[in-house]
Amino acid sequence: VGIPEPERRYRNYPHQFSGGQRQRIVIAIALAGSPDIIIADEPTSALDATVQKQVLELLKILVDETGVSIILVTHDMGVISEITNRVLVMRKGQVVEADRTATILDQPRHDYTKKLLAAVPRLRIPTGTANTEDNGRQADSPAPDGDQNPLLVAEGLSKQFAPQGFAWGIGRSKPKFGLRDVGIRLARGSITGIVGESGSGKTTFGRILAGLDKAPTGRITIGEHAFDVSRSGRRSGLLGRVQMIFQDPSVSLNPRMTIGETLDESIRFGARTGSSKEPAEVAVMMDRLGLPRSLLGRHPHQLSG
Secondary structure (H helix, E strand, C coil): CCCCHHHCCCCCEEEEEEEHHHHHHHHHHCCCCCCEEEEEEEECEEEEEEEHHHHHHHHHHHHHHHEEEEEEECCCHHHHHHHHHEEEEEEEEEEEEEHHHHHHHHHHCCHHHHHHHCCCCCCCCCCCCCCCCECCCCCCCCCCCCCCEEEEEEEEEEEEEEECCCCCCCCCCCCCEEEEEEEEEEEECCCCCCCCCCCCCCCHHHHCCCCCCCCCCEEEEEECCCCCCCCHHHHCCEEECCCCCCHHHHHHHHCCCCCCHHHHHHHHHHHCCCCCCCHHHHHHHHCCCCCCHHEEEEEEEECCC
């Protein structure tokens, strides 16, 4: 399945592989028993665009080489268009439309299929100086400028990682840079994107900004307050000031706690109190997220992704 240096890497543990490599290993597990049919349940949903394409190409190669048939379960119409021959569109437990992929994409019949296709994100590249929103109307005001009104300023953040099996000062391989002199200026009320393929340092950068990881060099300022990037956790002062939404909810939520208990703990953490003064806040949060309050008593495994 395209893992480099397989004779060496098969002794490694899952956390020592990238997300794309772990996905390839999961595919290898499915192939190990020489099945006739593979059901791939969202095999690329947590991968970046370049790795996603590699995994899809791998699946097509496996079909050609082994003759295995694949049922691909996905919410991503882009993945559907890339790899499938036929499509079944499901809604509320029923198949509402089924046809060849080209027909579904070019001539959808059911209203739900049309909505799915209309919801596919499309790349919009500005052609003029006018600041417009996705629906084409003129924006009310320009986006906040991080240089003019910075809320967060990070400068000179660098971090190195030792290669697997490397001993500092002893090993032959040089340590690799996770970050090299990275900075950002973020205005209040603005959205800044960080784009790059797997292993480019995006998550490491975010973890340092959130105080979950430390960096030997660099500085972070929020407003007028400077934070110590050489420390992590509560000692950095960043914990709670910057919150992280992780890529994989299944490892972010405590499986032993109900959704209500998790949200209540989050409110208490943010308020720095021992108990939630306003239990109704939890229900209000559910309403803002578009989730029914009936889910508050459920555990993470009882919810969809």
